[in-house]
Amino acid sequence: MRVPPELKYTKTHEWARQEPGGVVVGITSHAQQELRDVVFVELPAAGKAVKQGESVAVIESVKAAFDIYAPVSGAVSRVNDAVAKSPQVVNQDCYGVGWLFAITPSNPQELAGLLSADAYSQQIQAEAH
Amino acid sequence: MNKTALHEKHRQLGAKMTDFHGWEMPLYYSSILEEHRAVRQAVGLFDISHMGQVIVTGREAAQALNRLFVSDISQVGEGHACYTLMLNESGGILDDLIVYRIGPEDYLVIVNCGNRTSDVEWMRAHLAGEAQLTDISEGRSILAAQGPLACRLLEQVLDARVTSLGRFGIAPIRTMGPASCIARTGYTGGDGFELFVPDAHAKRLWDLILASGRAIGAQPVGLGARDTLRVEAGLRLYGSDMDATTTPLDAGLEWTVAINKPDFIGKAALVAQKQRGLARKFVGFELTQGPVPRAGMELTVEGRRVGTVTSGTFSPVLNKPLGMGYVEAACAKPGTILTVTVRSQRHAATVVKLPFWQSERKELVDARSP
Numbered sequence: 001m002r003v004p005p006e007l008k009y010t011k012t013h014e015w016a017r018q019e020p021g022g023v024v025v026g027i028t029s030h031a032q033q034e035l036r037d038v039v040f041v042e043l044p045a046a047g048k049a050v051k052q053g054e055s056v057a058v059i060e061s062v063k064a065a066f067d068i069y070a071p072v073s074g075a076v077s078r079v080n081d082a083v084a085k086s087p088q089v090v091n092q093d094c095y096g097v098g099w100l101f102a103i104t105p106s107n108p109q110e111l112a113g114l115l116s117a118d119a120y121s122q123q124i125q126a127e128a129h
Numbered sequence: 130m131n132k133t134a135l136h137e138k139h140r141q142l143g144a145k146m147t148d149f150h151g152w153e154m155p156l157y158y159s160s161i162l163e164e165h166r167a168v169r170q171a172v173g174l175f176d177i178s179h180m181g182q183v184i185v186t187g188r189e190a191a192q193a194l195n196r197l198f199v200s201d202i203s204q205v206g207e208g209h210a211c212y213t214l215m216l217n218e219s220g221g222i223l224d225d226l227i228v229y230r231i232g233p234e235d236y237l238v239i240v241n242c243g244n245r246t247s248d249v250e251w252m253r254a255h256l257a258g259e260a261q262l263t264d265i266s267e268g269r270s271i272l273a274a275q276g277p278l279a280c281r282l283l284e285q286v287l288d289a290r291v292t293s294l295g296r297f298g299i300a301p302i303r304t305m306g307p308a309s310c311i312a313r314t315g316y317t318g319g320d321g322f323e324l325f326v327p328d329a330h331a332k333r334l335w336d337l338i339l340a341s342g343r344a345i346g347a348q349p350v351g352l353g354a355r356d357t358l359r360v361e362a363g364l365r366l367y368g369s370d371m372d373a374t375t376t377p378l379d380a381g382l383e384w385t386v387a388i389n390k391p392d393f394i395g396k397a398a399l400v401a402q403k404q405r406g407l408a409r410k411f412v413g414f415e416l417t418q419g420p421v422p423r424a425g426m427e428l429t430v431e432g433r434r435v436g437t438v439t440s441g442t443f444s445p446v447l448n449k450p451l452g453m454g455y456v457e458a459a460c461a462k463p464g465t466i467l468t469v470t471v472r473s474q475r476h477a478a479t480v481v482k483l484p485f486w487q488s489e490r491k492e493l494v495d496a497r498s499p
C-alpha cells in the first residue's frame with residue numbers, strides 16, 4: 001500500500017499536502033482500496049468554512065456512502081471538478097488527479113499535528129490485525 | 130458462521146467476504162463493477178450454495194405445490210421450471226422461489242437462504258395429500274455461470290445438455306453423482322445456468338469452469354455484483370423489495386399468479402385486493418447522475434412523501450444510478466418525476482418501465498411482465 005513520505009495523514013484515511021494555494025486533501029490508497037468502486041463524489045462549495053474533523057465531502061461506492069473529514073480548519077479554496085465528473089479517478093490516482101479539495105488553513109499548527117507517513121502506515125497495519 | 134464447500138476457493142482468490150444471513154460469502158474478488166461487466170460481456174461464476182434446496186416428491190406432489198405456490202404448477206412439464214411465490218393467508222409474500230420439475234412426480238424447489246427454515250416449516254405444515262418433503266441443502270452446492278458466453282463454456286466442460294436446453298429448462302449432469310442438474314436459470318436478467326451438485330463435485334467444477342473460461346474472460350463474481358446485476362434487470366430481492374407485508378400485486382408480480390386455478394394459499398386475499406384496487410405500486414426509477422439511491426430513502430413529489438426506496442445501485446452498463454421502490458399508485462406511471470432526497474439534497478428521479486436492462490436475445494428474456 002503506497003503511503004508517500006512527504007504527505008501528512010489523518011486517522012480517518014485522508015492525506016494532506018501544503019501547497020502555495022492551500023492544503024490539498026485527498027483519500028489514501030488504503031482508503032480507496034477499501035471503498036473499491038467509487039461511483040460518486042460530493043464536494044463542498046468553494047468558500048465554505050470548515051473545522052478540523054468535520055465531514056466536508058462524501059464518497060460513494062457501489063455498496064455505501066463514506067464521509068470525508070477536513071484534516072485542518074479553514075475555508076475551502078478549491079475543489080477538484082475532475083473527480084465529480086469521473087469519480088473512478090479516486091481509485092486510479094488518489095494522490096494525484098484524484099485529489100478532492102483544498103483548504104486555506106486558519107491554524108497552520110493543525111497540519112503539523114497530523115500523522116506522519118510512518119505513523120499512518122503503523123495505524124493501517126494495526127487495523128489489519 | 131456457515132461456510133460453503135467453496136469457502137477455501139474464495140479465500141485463495143482473495144475475496145472480500147461478507148456475512149449474508151449467517152453465511153460467510155464473497156462480496157467481491159476484484160471489483161464489483163468489473164465483475165458486473167464480466168457477466169454482461171463474457172461469463173461470471175457465482176457460488177450460491179447458501180440457497181436452500183428442497184425436494185418434494187410423490188403421487189400428489191403437483192397438487193400439493195399448487196396449493197402452496199401462486200403459479201399453476203400442473204402446467205410445468207418434466208424438465209422445466211417456473212419462477213413463483215409462496216404466500217401466507219393474507220396474501221403476503223413468504224418467499225420467491227424457482228420450482229423445477231426434475232421427474233414425473235419430483236420437484237426441486239430453490240428458496241432464499243434467509244427463509245430456508247421458515248419455508249420448510251411452512252411447506253411441511255401445509256403439504257396436503259400424498260407428497261413428501263426433504264430439505265437436501267446440507268452437503269449440496271449451487272454454482273451459477275452467467276453471461277452471454279456461459280453456454281459455449283459449459284458446453285465444453287459438462288457432460289449434459291447445455292445449448293439445447295431452453296430458458297427455464299433443467300437436465301441431469303451425467304458425471305456428477307445423483308440428482309446433479311443443470312438449469313438455464315439465473316438472477317442476472319441475461320443468459321446463464323445454475324448447476325446443482327453434491328459438495329464432493331463443487332471444487333472440481335469451480336476450478337474447471339474458471340480454468341476453461343479464463344481465455345474468454347470468465348471471472349468469479351461475488352454478491353456485490355449479484356445485487357447490481359439483479360437491480361439492472363429489475364428483479365426483486367426478498368427482504369428488500371418484498372416481504373410478508375407485500376402482496377404479489379403490490380410487488381408488480383401479478384404475472385406469476387394463476388388466479389383462476391382452483392385454490393391456493395392467499396388467493397382470497399388477492400381477489401379481495403384486486404377488487405379494492407392498489408394503493409401503492411412497485412416502480413423503477415433512474416437518476417441522470419448524482420448519488421446512489423439507497424433502501425429507506427424517501428420519495429416525494431412536490432414536497433409530499435409518496436413512497437420509499439427499497440433497492441438502489443449504480444449501473445456500470447447504463448452508467449447511472451438506478452432505484453426501485455414503492456410509490457402511491459398515482460405516481461407510478463413511467464415518466465413521472467419523483468424526488469429522492471440524499472443527505473438533505475433533492476435529486477430528480479424519473480419513473481421508468483422495468484427492467485432497466487435486458488438481453489438483446491429475446492428468446493432468453495424471462496417473461497417478467499404480463
